[in-house]
Amino acid sequence: MDADNGKERNNKPRFAISGAGVENMRKKPETVKMTKEDREYFETGIKTANPVELLTVIAFVEDHKDRIDPADLKFIHSRMGRRAERLLRNVVENLSFEDKPDTGGKDTWEIN
Secondary structure, eight states: OOTTTSOOOOOSOSSOOOSHHHHHHHSOOOOBOOOHHHHHHHHHHHTTOOHHHHHHHHHHHHHTGGGBOHHHHHHHHHHHHHHHHHHHHHHHHHSSSSOOOOOTTSOTTOOO
16 A cells, blocks of 8 residues: 555556567677687787786676687687686796797706
């Protein structure tokens, strides 16, 4: 009952959300597939990502993982994992996140 006038109150919401917008919100988002060029671009870009960039990519992928094709998501996770491992190895070996330049298989501290 309505406290103001003692009549039965209509339980319908005053504002109903309806229309195509609501139906689109309920649908599963369409998945996006990466092309060969997308994969190459991602792979070369992630190889030089610094820790902040890597964390940004991880957050983005986590937010949109339901829209990414499962095979592509596996590829992305593997490349992000490789970069995270490399950054950790850099910290352990060099006490820095910086990548060492390629020395042709020889360590720079080796004495001939």
